Amino acid sequence: MTTHDPPWYRRFVDSTIFWPLMALAALLIFNAFSSPSFFDIQVRDGHLYGSLVDVLNRGSIGIILAVGMTLVIATGGVDLSVGSIMAISGAVAALLLTETSQPFPVVIVAALSASLIAGAINGVLVSIVGIQPIVATLILMVSGRGIARYxxxxxxxxxxxxxxxxxxxxIGNGHFLGLPFTVTLFVLLFLATLLIVRRTAVGLFIEAVGANPNASRAVGIHAHGVKIAVYMFSGLCAGIAGLIDASNINAADTVNAGVFTELDAIFAVVVGGTALSGGRFSLTGSLIGAILLQTLLTTMYTFGVAPDVAPVPKAAVILFVCLLQSDVFRRMVFRRAKA
Known part of the structure; x- marks a missing residue:
């Protein structure tokens, strides 16, 4: 570190994960005083149970979707079809399990392959055909659930x-090393993705395409290939989430599977500090954002807040954290407070 580098705490405060972490810490402190049982962990039959475990278990789908959504948004796009892809994945798996005698691994591969194909369609529409991401993925968002019902x-x-x-x-109800297997799934997926985008040139390619597609092509980066790849990865993440969702209820419910999950994934990514304009991204921030949203929902349900009302305080928290991440907003508030 040179003499011109800011101290570590200043770099931490200026990082994209600082305010989501502070919001999560404030929420946990609130629970510590208002509902101490929130932190109770019980061991039954060698498995861990409690509100904190529920946060990780129920938030696994949101975390997995947020990992894929982060890379899509980093390229300057967005994927509104992840909920429908979840429905397709669950439908393919359930159909093969009930109507055929295919081995279980083949069923999983087929469901995830369908998700990859759906993601590839989104990527081709965005990068090759040139349709705006919000429109291209809206097409599959609308038609995908109909495909799943068919x-x-x-x-x-x-x-x-x-x-x-x-x-x-x-997949959705088992345990591994005392924790729900869904926790193992999202941890492995998050670590593998983080390793690939931060220890190889993949992350640099994604950021370059998101910051300036024309410049990235000029230096030899295959921008079309990068965009197709991130949409396929988002589709894969949605496919995994669809398997978890179908496994949780031991059924393929194409009407309710993945409804509004695309919005929660986008919220988690934005709260985590990744800009919708593309470029620099933070997988860790998206992870914290997803956990923050699930912790907030669990807290509200603990206090008996009706599910129909829950989106209102969730939206307020998202807005507040996003405003705190804005340098302009912080300067304006602190300047007035000082005055």
Missing amino acids: ITGEKVIALVDDQFSPAFDF
Whole structure:
């Protein structure tokens, strides 16, 4: 560190994860005083249970979607179709499990392959055809749920046969090392993604395409390929989330699967400090943002807030954190406070 570098605490305060972390800490402190049982952890049959574990378990889908959404937004795009891709993934898995005798690994590969194809379609529409990301992904958002309903024959496919349900049930309801298996899934996905984008040139390519696509092409970066790849990765993340969702209820509910999850994923990414304009991104910030939103929802449900009312305080918290991340807003507030 040179003499001109700011101290570590100043770099931390100026980082994109500072305010989401402060909001999460404030929420946890509020729970510590108002509902101490929020931090109670129980061990039953070698498994951990408690509100904190529920936050990680129920927030796993949002975290997985936020990981994929982060890379899409970093390229200057957005993916509104992740909820519909979740429905498609669950529908493919449930149909193969109930109507065929395919081995379980083949079922998982088929469901995730369908998700990758959906993501590739989004990527081609955005990068090759040149459709605006919000319009291109809106097409699959609308049509994808219809495709999922066609796959299931417009009915809910229940998984009740003991011959195939235990392995599938483990995805959303199993435990590994005492924690829900969903926690293991999002931790592995997050670490693998973080390793790839920060220890290889992939992250630099994504940021370059998001900051200036024309300049990135001029220096030899295949901008079209990068965009298709990130949309495919977002589709893969949505496919994994769809398997978790279907496994949680042991059924493929194409009407309710993944509804509004795309908005929560975008909120988590924005709260985590990644700009919708593209360029620099923070996977860690998106992780914190997703955990913050799920902690807020769990807190509200603990205090009996109705699910129909819950989006209002959630929106207020998102707005507040985003304003705190704005240098202009902080200067304006602190200048008035000083005056």
